[in-house]
Amino acid sequence: MKSSGNSTTFTVHDRLAAAIAPNTNLTVSTNPSTTPNATCSITLSTSTCQQMMTTNTNLMPAGSLSSATAASCNIAASTSTNQHQDLVNLFECPVCFDYALPPILQCQSGHIVCSQCRQKLSSCPTCRGPLGNIRNLGMEKVADTILFPCKYQTNGCLLSLMHKHKLEHEDGCDFRPYMCPCPGASCKWQGSLENVMQHLWLAHKSITTLQGEDIVFLATDITLPGAVDWVMMQSCFGHHFMLVLEKQEQQFFAIVQLIGTRQQAEKFVYRLELSGNKRRLTWESTPKSIHEGIQQAILLSDCLVFDGATALLFSENGNLAINIIMKKTFYRCSCFLKSNIYLEQVNAHVHYISDEQFREDYRQLASSKNTMEDLLGLVHKEIDRRRTLDADAQKRKEQIRREYQPLHPELYTLQSRFLSENFKEICSQLKSSNDSIKKLGNGLYSMPVFTKEFCRQLIEELRHFEASSMPKGRPNTMNNYGVLLDELGFTNFIDDLRNQYLNPLVRTLFGDEYMGDTGLDSHKAFVVSYKIGQDVDLGYHYDNAEVTLNVSLGEDFEGGDLYFGTMAKANRTAFSNFIFVEHIPTFGILHRGQHLHGSEPITSGERYSLIIWLRSSSKRNQLCPMCWRKSDCLIAVDSDSYGDGMTNSSEGN
Numbered sequence: 045m046k047s048s049g050n051s052t053t054f055t056v057h058d059r060l061a062a063a064i065a066p067n068t069n070l071t072v073s074t075n076p077s078t079t080p081n082a083t084c085s086i087t088l089s090t091s092t093c094q095q096m097m098t099t100n101t102n103l104m105p106a107g108s109l110s111s112a113t114a115a116s117c118n119i120a121a122s123t124s125t126n127q128h129q130d131l132v133n134l135f136e137c138p139v140c141f142d143y144a145l146p147p148i149l150q151c152q153s154g155h156i157v158c159s160q161c162r163q164k165l166s167s168c169p170t171c172r173g174p175l176g177n178i179r180n181l182g183m184e185k186v187a188d189t190i191l192f193p194c195k196y197q198t199n200g201c202l203l204s205l206m207h208k209h210k211l212e213h214e215d216g217c218d219f220r221p222y223m224c225p226c227p228g229a230s231c232k233w234q235g236s237l238e239n240v241m242q243h244l245w246l247a248h249k250s251i252t253t254l255q256g257e258d259i260v261f262l263a264t265d266i267t268l269p270g271a272v273d274w275v276m277m278q279s280c281f282g283h284h285f286m287l288v289l290e291k292q293e294q295q296f297f298a299i300v301q302l303i304g305t306r307q308q309a310e311k312f313v314y315r316l317e318l319s320g321n322k323r324r325l326t327w328e329s330t331p332k333s334i335h336e337g338i339q340q341a342i343l344l345s346d347c348l349v350f351d352g353a354t355a356l357l358f359s360e361n362g363n364l365a366i367n368i369i370m371k372k373t374f375y376r377c378s379c380f381l382k383s384n385i386y387l388e389q390v391n392a393h394v395h396y397i398s399d400e401q402f403r404e405d406y407r408q409l410a411s412s413k414n415t416m417e418d419l420l421g422l423v424h425k426e427i428d429r430r431r432t433l434d435a436d437a438q439k440r441k442e443q444i445r446r447e448y449q450p451l452h453p454e455l456y457t458l459q460s461r462f463l464s465e466n467f468k469e470i471c472s473q474l475k476s477s478n479d480s481i482k483k484l485g486n487g488l489y490s491m492p493v494f495t496k497e498f499c500r501q502l503i504e505e506l507r508h509f510e511a512s513s514m515p516k517g518r519p520n521t522m523n524n525y526g527v528l529l530d531e532l533g534f535t536n537f538i539d540d541l542r543n544q545y546l547n548p549l550v551r552t553l554f555g556d557e558y559m560g561d562t563g564l565d566s567h568k569a570f571v572v573s574y575k576i577g578q579d580v581d582l583g584y585h586y587d588n589a590e591v592t593l594n595v596s597l598g599e600d601f602e603g604g605d606l607y608f609g610t611m612a613k614a615n616r617t618a619f620s621n622f623i624f625v626e627h628i629p630t631f632g633i634l635h636r637g638q639h640l641h642g643s644e645p646i647t648s649g650e651r652y653s654l655i656i657w658l659r660s661s662s663k664r665n666q667l668c669p670m671c672w673r674k675s676d677c678l679i680a681v682d683s684d685s686y687g688d689g690m691t692n693s694s695e696g697n
């Protein structure tokens with residue numbers, strides 16, 4: 045999607061859309077219920093004593109555990125819990141079997157009952173005597189000093205807490221049953237996360253589900269008066285998301301929640317967008333987990349909020365289209381700030397931990413021309429550049445999106461006609477042997493990719509951009525000339541090429557070993573140019589990619605063959621068996637990222653190469669290809685960026 049000014053060309057050819065009728069049966073409740081549902085009762089008996097985890101000290105002085113962070117829980121195992129359990133049992137409410145916590149009320153004979161049950165009772169459930177408002181201060185004082193097991197102990201929660209932290213914990217306790225995620229209070233279903241989808245399918249059959257990461261949700265009849273809500277499901281990345289649009293007194297609230305845990309929700313970012321009539325309104329955030337629900341977020345306006353008048357500006361015949369784009373949150377490996385720092389002056393990749401380590405490890409690189417101090421200065425400069433790289437890139441991208449006037453706006457959306465007929469045939473047949481695919485060596489293929497016309501227009505567009513006053517990032521430290529396609533606005537184009545064509549093709553040619561469970565789910569795409577008088581060649585290196593597609597766009601040039609050596613893990617200095625590959629315009633070379641390679645100098649003319657580093661998050665979550673380790677520390681990047689293609693793979697429940 046390209047925008048010029050604030051007008052938007054909305055392409056819907058690759059989106060799914062559904063019309064959703066408002067659901068007027070559900071009453072919208074704006075009061076978030078903070079009281080844990082009391083219908084799930086916990087019966088404590090002596091048989092559960094042994095499972096109970098508590099502190100070694102049965103009686104804790106009040107205050108020793110008062111800090112909400114450190115002290116709200118205690119899972120230390122105990123060998124002598126019986127005495128403590130007996131004490132805790134004294135607080136059991138005879139009606140609901142939950143604990144009676146301060147303020148603790150008793151009857152005239154001293155029988156206690158919890159405050160929730162008290163409200164529903166007129167006489168003592170134990171002795172039938174009258175229930176006044178007599179507090180039991182002695183019990184309350186004891187309650188202040190002991191730890192109570194979480195209400196969801198029988199569901200598996202092992203925490204015991206001071207009573208004042210108990211409600212707060214239980215509200216967010218991972219073992220709390222899930223409530224029906226539908227808005228409104230009419231459905232009382234609750235159960236485990238695994239059963240939520242089944243419940244929705246059985247009890248809320250009318251909810252439409254759309255597949256895909258980029259969909260359009262059409263809310264019909266938005267002018268209906270009163271409290272109304274619209275609900276739809278989106279299914280992508282192996283998860284189900286629920287989109288809710290609520291209307292309350294001329295205010296609209298749109299929000300997305302994940303049918304999953306809070307931890308799982310952290311792995312995604314959604315964007316809601318209203319657009320049309322030269323206007324655009326967007327909202328971007330992390331989805332809520334249905335465990336947390338959306339009522340609190342709506343109350344705090346932590347969602348897309350707009351009023352009835354704004355809704356009308358974007359609506360057509362009383363129907364409002366909301367575009368929902370779901371993305372994974374991507375990260376960089378922390379080695380980005382330490383490893384693979386290229387020093388052009390000495391043509392070497394270095395690793396930096398400290399000045400001391402650097403002096404020690406790279407003594408041999410220093411010379412009278414490049415002193416150790418010079419080299420250290422360059423390394424520091426490069427690390428500083430990398431520290432702000434994502435934020436700087438985001439700024440450039442936004443400026444380009446706002447101000448750049450493309451020469452060929454139609455190029456920014458992938459069209460089948462841009463692709464060579466042979467390439468389309470290769471991708472539809474998906475056989476490793478096809479007359480149009482040339483196998484040049486192990487894991488090394490050449491094939492036609494784009495049409496000549498597309499390559500010509502793309503070069504024109506790139507020159508137009510180079511000549512503009514727009515800010516320009518450079519692909520990497522090895523290329524001084526080139527354009528980052530994701531900054532220029534080609535992310536959707538490359539996403540489509542990757543998803544529709546390259547994923548199936550790479551799976552066929554290279555196998556699952558290079559794809560992982562997620563497939564190639566992100567990329568970095570750029571065009572490098574080689575020209576006499578500027579960069580003419582590229583040193584021997586490997587790419588930060590599972591698989592790379594390198595397409596020669598042209599123009600007229602001589603020389604500049606690519607050469608391939610061994611895999612990066614093997615002996616880097618083995619100079620035997622180089623494979624030289626002529627880089628023919630419109631043709632692409634598909635190779636493994638770790639296949640060491642370089643580019644010979646061009647001897648005349650100018651050459652443009654489109655390079656797409658294809659990445660699989662499941663592969664690189666296991667092993668970062670730049671530091672050869674499982675990344676222990678991830679750096680979050682802006683939601684618009686793919687970072688190094690890692691995702692947060694920690695599996696929580």
Ligand SMILES: [Zn+2]
Nearest residue numbers: 137140158161
């Ligand atoms: Zn009770």
Ligand SMILES: [Zn+2]
Nearest residue numbers: 151155168171
């Ligand atoms: Zn009584």
Ligand SMILES: [Zn+2]
Nearest residue numbers: 194196201217
């Ligand atoms: Zn708990």
Ligand SMILES: [Zn+2]
Nearest residue numbers: 224231233247
């Ligand atoms: Zn329900």
Ligand SMILES: [Zn+2]
Nearest residue numbers: 585586587641
């Ligand atoms: Zn490369």
Ligand SMILES: [Zn+2]
Nearest residue numbers: 377379668671
């Ligand atoms: Zn790394």
